[in-house]
Amino acid sequence: MGPSAINAITVFAVADRFLRYVQVDTQSDPTSPTCPSTEKQKNLGRILLDELVAMGISDAHLDNHGYVYATIPANTDKEHVPVICFCSHMDTSPDCSGANVKPLMHRNYQGGHIVLPDDPTVVISPDQHPDLQHQIGNDIITASGTTLLGADDKAGIAEIMTAAQVLMTHPEIKHGTIKLLFTPDEEIGRGVDKVDLGKLGAQYAYTVDGETAGSIEDETFSADAATVTISGVSVHPGFAKDKLRSAIKIAAEIITQLPADRLAPESTAGREGFVHPVSVRGSVEEAAIDFIIRDFTDENLLAHEAELEKLVRTVVSRYPGCSYRFSVKEQYRNMKQVLNRHPLVMEIGMEAIRRAGMQPIRRSIRGGTDGSRLSFMGLPCPNIFAGGHAFHGREEWVSVQDMEKAVRTILHIAVLWEEKQYAN
Missing domain, CATH: 3.40.630.10 (Zn peptidases)
Incomplete structure (x- = not known):
């Protein structure tokens, strides 16, 4: 036919x-x-x-x-x-x-x-x-x-x-x-x-x-999911001066430090990739941020992940006694x-x-x-x-x-x- x-x-x-x-x-x-x-x-x-x-x-x-x-x-x-x-x-x-x-x-x-x-x-x-x-x-x-x-x-x-x-x-x-x-x-x-x-x-x-x-x-896109887990220092808030390190506030600081004019879904198009926080959860002692990371090349994907971890490391280093874990899971290519x-x-x-x-x-x-x-x-x-x-x-x-x-x-x-x- x-x-x-x-x-x-x-x-x-x-x-x-x-x-x-x-x-x-x-x-x-x-x-x-x-x-x-x-x-x-x-x-x-x-x-x-x-x-x-x-x-x-x-x-x-x-x-x-x-x-x-x-x-x-x-x-x-x-x-x-x-x-x-x-x-x-x-x-x-x-x-x-x-x-x-x-x-x-x-x-x-x-x-x-x-x-x-x-x-x-x-x-x-x-x-x-x-x-x-x-x-x-x-x-x-x-x-x-x-x-x-x-x-x-x-x-x-x-x-x-x-x-x-x-x-x-x-x-x-x-x-x-x-x-x-x-x-x-x-x-x-x-x-x-x-x-x-x-x-x-x-x-x-x-x-x-x-x-x-x-x-x-x-x-x-090639796609990965990343999770940043922050360990804070929990102290009774009535006696917290110079001691408490809130994982929630550290997570918020990481999010506000993300680039706004690039590497964000709302500021990219065409073949530009992004790093996008999709959920936040936790407490003073521990908080986690879930990200999706996207780009058309695997090389750029790895570069975005390295930039994100560098940002996390810089922010967390300003809080004595705190630490972070950074994990990445492949989604698709x-x-x-x-x-x-x-x-x-x-x-x-x-x-x-x-x-x-x-x-x-x-x-x-x-x-x-x-x-x-x-x-x-x-x-x-x-x-x-x-x-x-x-x-x-x-x-x-x-x-x-x-x-x-x-x-x-x-x-x-x-x-x-x-x-x-x-x-x-």
């Missing part, structure tokens, strides 16, 4: 799926030690499982860790077509409530502000969201003003599910074996902790978790290090975007995806657009027409891997 025939297939069901999925609360919890971190993520997994089985996908299943696996069998006579996987995550961010989401459809958007009715102070403005300028005449979905929407990443799930339905009902679209993977806990950095790559059995993958229509991303060795994955993704009627926009992600870690686990995995914008907040929105373009891009990726010039 040619590109024009695929583009003519009706994929309007993607909006209906999305509207249903976002009403399921799947917020993950970084303080939970379990996998999934919240059992409610499995509620969406069960819905997806039922729908996949209804499509005729016989091996679809939800495992104990909250992962949904499924296989669309090959329908081509060609041999050696690589097995590919499409992946999206089920959880929503802990940064904003995902309970009782009320999705709203704003049909035939004609420009201007979108005021959300449940909290009119929440206004989606073209000044703050310039991509709205490209949505004239399109249908925009938002939440009602008190929650996030959940386009990150239920838009990607709806798109993969719709593409699966198309492939199962259109045998004339020839493709190799296609694997589907829906993960929990991506938003808290644990999205592939328990994934079974042997069971998945894919050679290449694409996360559908990006933003603007036509974008494809082959580079992420820039997937470009892997994808540069597998250029075909990106070439096919970009060609699929062209066949779907767009110009590909090659981007770097100021963040990470499940694809970051999957790539280093042996499954090269760039990220393609899902169409959502303003993730993790109440101004989140997505265009129905952009979701439909994502479905067609997924279909073209499946077809392109089957074509002779791309076979192994």
Whole structure:
């Protein structure tokens, strides 16, 4: 089936799926030690499982860790077509409530502000969201003003599910074996902790978790987490003169000494990295600061960590009897290090975007995806657009027409891997 025939297939069901999925609360919890971190993520997994089985996908299943696996069998006579996987995550961010989401459809958007009715102070403005300028005449979905929407990443799930339905009902679209993977806990950095790559059995993958229509991303931050633990000197406050050394105040001093005009999320963009305190806890005797540290190169990441520890050491040295511990944990690495060795994955993704009627926009992600870690686990995995914008907040929105373009891009990726010039 040619590109024009695929583009003519009706994929309007993607909006209906999305509207249903976002009403399921799947917020993950970084303080939970379990996998999934919240059992409610499995509620969406069960819905997806039922729908996949209804499509005729016989091996679809939800495992104990909250992962949904499924296989669309090959329908081509060609041999050696690589097995590919499409992946999206089920959880929503802990940064904003995902309970009782009320999705709203704003049909035939004609420009201007979108005021959300449940909290009119929440206004989606073209000044703050310039991509709205490209949505004239399109249908925009938002939440009602008190929650996030959940386009990150239920838009990607709806798109993969719709593409699966198309492939199962259109045998004339020839493709190799296609694997589907829906993960929990991506938003808290644990999205592939328990994934079974042997069971998945894919050679290449694409996360559908990006933003603007036509974008494809082959580079992420490299990421570490650092914890600074400060030991103070606790003395009864009534007798504390020249003796007490509050770990809380030392922690506060470290935070206030961080650079404000660089190395901070609020003052960096593009390829600039940052050091970002995300939590503080403790008492007079002991306090801890958790940081996330990000950059596109491992060398810069190490330099940021060295600068942070130097700052901590300088501050703590001014307090006799106090000490600190500095620990770093690797989170993920820039997937470009892997994808540069597998250029075909990106070439096919970009060609699929062209066949779907767009110009590909090659981007770097100021963040990470499940694809970051999957790539280093042996499954090269760039990220393609899902169409959502303003993730993790109440101004989140997505265009129905952009979701439909994502479905067609997924279909073209499946077809392109089957074509002779791309076979192994």
